[in-house]
Amino acid sequence: AVVGHSLGEYCAAIICGVMSLEDCLRMVCVRGRLMQDKESCVGSMVAVRCSNETMSGVIDSLGLGGEVSVAAINGSRSVVLSGSIDGVKKVLEDVSMEGVSHRKLSVSRAFHSPLMSSILGEFGDELSSIRLNRPSIRMVSTVTGSYVDEELCCVSYWLKHVMNPVLYEEAVKTVYEKENVKGDCVFVEMGADSTLSKLLSSIVGSHRSFHGSNVSGFSRVPPPSRYPVSKVRHFDKLIQDNFSYLFDESKVF
Numbered sequence: 001a002v003v004g005h006s007l008g009e010y011c012a013a014i015i016c017g018v019m020s021l022e023d024c025l026r027m028v029c030v031r032g033r034l035m036q037d038k039e040s041c042v043g044s045m046v047a048v049r050c051s052n053e054t055m056s057g058v059i060d061s062l063g064l065g066g067e068v069s070v071a072a073i074n075g076s077r078s079v080v081l082s083g084s085i086d087g088v089k090k091v092l093e094d095v096s097m098e099g100v101s102h103r104k105l106s107v108s109r110a111f112h113s114p115l116m117s118s119i120l121g122e123f124g125d126e127l128s129s130i131r132l133n134r135p136s137i138r139m140v141s142t143v144t145g146s147y148v149d150e151e152l153c154c155v156s157y158w159l160k161h162v163m164n165p166v167l168y169e170e171a172v173k174t175v176y177e178k179e180n181v182k183g184d185c186v187f188v189e190m191g192a193d194s195t196l197s198k199l200l201s202s203i204v205g206s207h208r209s210f211h212g213s214n215v216s217g218f219s220r221v222p223p224p225s226r227y228p229v230s231k232v233r234h235f236d237k238l239i240q241d242n243f244s245y246l247f248d249e250s251k252v253f
Contacts, residue, residue: 001138001175005196006072006112006166009142016135018152023130030126031162034119035109041118043110045071045082048102050095055079058094071112072166074199080105080166082113116162123162127155145170147178168196172203 004012010028013019019027035041048055052073059068068083068091081088081102088110092102110116132153141148143160145167151157189197 001140002135003140003142003168003171003175005142005168008191009161011190012139013135013152016137016139016152018133018135018139019130027126027130027158031119031123034122035111035116038118041109041115042085043083043108043113043115044085044088045080045105045107045110046088046092046102047078047080047105048092048095048100049077050079050100051077052079054100055081055091055095058091062090062094064091066114069113070165071110072168073170074166074168075202076169078169078199078202080112082110083115084110112163112165114163120159120162124155124159127158140171140174142166142168142171146174168199169203172200176204 002012002015004010007028010019010024014021014024052070055070059065059070064083064087068081068087070079071082072080074080081091083091095102132155134150135148135152139148139152140146141151143157143164143166144151148157187197187200189200
C-alpha cells in the first residue's frame with residue numbers, strides 16, 4: 001500500500017497509476033503557480049506540540065476558523081497550524097501561555113488552510129483536463145485517513161486535498177489496523193529526509209493498539225537527485241524497476 005503526505009500524495013498517485021507522470025508534474029506546477037500568484041494565499045505555518053483537540057479548541061474560542069486551521073495531524077501531540085500571519089500569531093500567543101512549544105516552518109503560503117480557497121476554481125478547471133484512474137495499488141489517503149479507490153478519479157477529491165488537513169496519524173493507524181495482520185509491516189520512506197519515519201516512530205510508540213506490533217524496520221530511499229533533470233520523465237520507470245518487487249512480494253507501506 002502507498003501513503004503520501006501532503007504534496008507527496010501526488011507521488012503516490014503516480015506509483016498507483018492514478019495520474020501519469022506528465023499530468024502529475026503539470027498539476028503540481030499549476031497548483032504551485034496559483035498559490036504563488038494569489039496574494040490571498042500568503043500566510044504562515046507552524047508545527048506545534050499539542051493535540052488536534054486543543055488546537056482546534058483555541059482556534060474556535062478566538063473565532064478564527066475562517067482564516068486559521070489545523071493543516072496536519074502528524075501525531076497525538078503533533079499538529080501543524082496554518083493561516084493568516086496575524087491569525088496564526090494570535091493562536092500561538094494563546095497556546096504559548098500554556099507552555100506549548102512550537103516551530104515556524106519556512107514557507108510563505110498557508111497550505112491546507114481556508115486561505116487556499118481562492119485557487120480552487122482555476123485549479124479545478126486544470127484537473128478536469130487530465131485523465132484520473134482508479135489506483136492499481138492500494139492507497140491510503142491522508143485526506144480521509146482511509147483507503148481510497150474511485151474517489152481518486154474525482155476532481156473534488158484533489159480540491160479537498162488542497163484545503164483539508166493532512167491526516168497522517170489516521171492514515172498510519174489504518175495501515176496498522178487493516179494490513180498488519182501478522183505484525184510484519186515494513187515502511188519505506190521515499191523523500192528528501194527522514195521526517196515521516198520519525199513521525200511514524202512516534203505514532204507507533206504513542207498508541208496502545210500498536211504495542212506488540214513487530215515493525216521490522218524504518219527505511220528511507222532518497223530521491224534520484226543524481227539524475228539530470230532531462231531524464232525526469234523516466235522517473236516513473238525508475239520507481240517501477242526499483243520498487244515493484246516490494247509491492248509484489250512484501251507488505252510495504
